[in-house]
Amino acid sequence: MAPPFLWQVCPRAMDTSLIFVIFIVAVALLFDFVNGFHDAANSVATIVSTRVLSPGMAVLWAAFFNFVAAFGLGVHVANTIGNGIIDTSVVDEKLILSALIGAIVWDIITWRYGLPTSSSHALIGGLIGAAIASAGMDAVIGSGVRKVGAFIVISPMVGFIAATFLALAILHLYQRVAPSTAQGIFRRLQLLSAAAYSLGHGTNDAQKTMGVIAVLLFTTGHLGGEFHVPLWVILSAHAAIALGTVFGGWRIVRTMGMRITKLEPQDGFAAEAASAAAILFATQVGIPVSTTHTIAGGIVGVGSTKRFSAVRWGVAYNIVLAWILTIPVSGLIAWAAFQVAREF
Amino acid sequence: MGEILRDVGLSVLTAALAAAVLVPTFVVLKLLMDLGLDVLLPAVVALALLLAYILRRETVGR
Numbered sequence: 459m460a461p462p463f464l465w466q467v468c469p470r471a472m473d474t475s476l477i478f479v480i481f482i483v484a485v486a487l488l489f490d491f492v493n494g495f496h497d498a499a500n501s502v503a504t505i506v507s508t509r510v511l512s513p514g515m516a517v518l519w520a521a522f523f524n525f526v527a528a529f530g531l532g533v534h535v536a537n538t539i540g541n542g543i544i545d546t547s548v549v550d551e552k553l554i555l556s557a558l559i560g561a562i563v564w565d566i567i568t569w570r571y572g573l574p575t576s577s578s579h580a581l582i583g584g585l586i587g588a589a590i591a592s593a594g595m596d597a598v599i600g601s602g603v604r605k606v607g608a609f610i611v612i613s614p615m616v617g618f619i620a621a622t623f624l625a626l627a628i629l630h631l632y633q634r635v636a637p638s639t640a641q642g643i644f645r646r647l648q649l650l651s652a653a654a655y656s657l658g659h660g661t662n663d664a665q666k667t668m669g670v671i672a673v674l675l676f677t678t679g680h681l682g683g684e685f686h687v688p689l690w691v692i693l694s695a696h697a698a699i700a701l702g703t704v705f706g707g708w709r710i711v712r713t714m715g716m717r718i719t720k721l722e723p724q725d726g727f728a729a730e731a732a733s734a735a736a737i738l739f740a741t742q743v744g745i746p747v748s749t750t751h752t753i754a755g756g757i758v759g760v761g762s763t764k765r766f767s768a769v770r771w772g773v774a775y776n777i778v779l780a781w782i783l784t785i786p787v788s789g790l791i792a793w794a795a796f797q798v799a800r801e802f
Numbered sequence: 803m804g805e806i807l808r809d810v811g812l813s814v815l816t817a818a819l820a821a822a823v824l825v826p827t828f829v830v831l832k833l834l835m836d837l838g839l840d841v842l843l844p845a846v847v848a849l850a851l852l853l854a855y856i857l858r859r860e861t862v863g864r
Contacts, residue, residue: 604839605839608839608842608843611843611846611847612842612843612846615846615847615849615850616831616846618850618853618854619827619846619849619850619853620823620824620827620828622853622857623823623824623827624819624820624823624824627819627822627823628816628819631815631816631819635812639808639809639812642809643809643812643813643816644816646813647813647816647817650817727816731820731824732824735824735827735828736828739828739831739832743832743835762854762857762858762861763857763861764861765861
């Protein structure tokens with residue numbers, strides 16, 4: 459005879475466990491909200507700094523496409539986060555909660571200082587830190603972490619390369635076109651590139667939280683026998699990120715849109731179109747890349763085509779430093795959070 | 803009317819140009835990725851550094 463479930467013996471224990479899972483799902487959606495809030499800048503910085511849209515309209519535009527991304531773009535990244543970074547057998551509610559605390563705290567710190575760091579890497583760092591605290595280094599899947607680590611370097615460089623090629627091609631095509639005509643055309647085209655970028659951001663970033671929620675539901679037995687991402691998780695993650703985008707963080711808009719380099723509408727178009735392509739590509743092959751890193755690489759690329767010294771390399775250096783610190787620091791915060799959670 | 807047609811033509815041409823630049827870039831990226839991270843990572847870093855070097859050399863004095 460199979461042993462009775464805990465809640466069959468003690469119904470109140472089931473209530474407490476389910477309430478804790480619901481609480482953690484709410485914290486995960488809060489992380490998605492903070493992600494949208496933190497990364498809204500990436501989607502709208504170039505269209506705001508080139509004055510194509512007012513700040514209010516720009517965030518609504520970005521939020522709409524972040525939500526639309528919920529439909530039909532797959533869940534490859536969610537699967538990678540859900541079962542490709544840490545061993546699912548060590549996952550429990552406390553581990554997920556600690557990982558989310560690590561990610562949210564680091565996001566808030568970097569938002570406070572206006573640094574466009576990666577919410578994705580903060581979440582991955584949080585998962586790694588909490589898993590090490592829970593079960594040691596063996597709980598970390600080396601190949602998955604290696605792939606994510608490699609793309610920390612690859613994604614901004616791909617953004618840089620693709621945006622540079624595109625900016626140079628545009629420069630060539632528009633050699634004999636009057637600047638005022640070109641500006642008018644790119645102001646309209648930037649609406650499309652910003653939409654594509656927001657779509658990429660929504661699908662890659664929202665999937666990370668979906669992965670976390672799905673692995674939590676799976677390991678606590680609320681998902682059945684096979685790992686999958688339920689529709690309600692997909693829709694709520696996209697809704698949270700879209701809502702966060704509406705309340706976007708303007709400190710980072712300033713850094714991305716104005717401080718790295720001065721942007722014209724054609725620069726914004728090249729940076730966004732190249733970054734959108736890079737993010738959508740990564741999403742289709744299931745790699746959780748940093749949308750922040752990719753667009754920053756794109757902005758540096760278009761800035762460099764005008765004049766290498768037009769890029770404020772000091773600002774870029776601070777951003778890269780924050781990128782390097784993201785996984786270790788969020789991991790450390792999550793590790794500490796798990797030590798506290800373990801006591802309860 | 804002529805101006806509108808010119809703007810539409812240029813917009814379509816620009817979108818086609820973007821596709822012509824970005825699609826091959828990502829096809830190459832996918833091919834490198836299929837060869838493994840040990841090939842992809844150094845190839846991307848080397849190309850980015852080369853591009854940065856060329857841009858720096860070509861834009862001096864602007």
